[in-house]
Amino acid sequence: MELADRAVGFLLSFVSVSIFTYYTLWVIILPFVENDHFVHRYFLPQEYAILIPVYAGVTLLSLLCVFIGIVMLKSKKKKA
Secondary structure (H helix, E strand, O other): OHHHHHHHHHHHHHHHHHEEEEEEHHHHHHOOOOOOOOOHHHHHOOOOHHHHHHHHHHHHHHHHHHHHHHHHHHHHHHHO
8 A cells, every 4th residue: 555655645746846837937937938939839828827726726715615614514413
């Protein structure tokens, strides 16, 4: 089981570093590259650099609130 845990950990680390690198290049480096350069084909429009994290944050916060609400309702039923 230890080998599977290491493989999952490596995969998660690789995905995290890849997303961080892509986002950093997209937000910090790409605005300084000319608009007709070929590298712009590999990135989404700049508006999505703000929209994607905002929507992900709102979704995560909403799911967290729903989870906390469900846990509170279940714990209230157990006390009664």
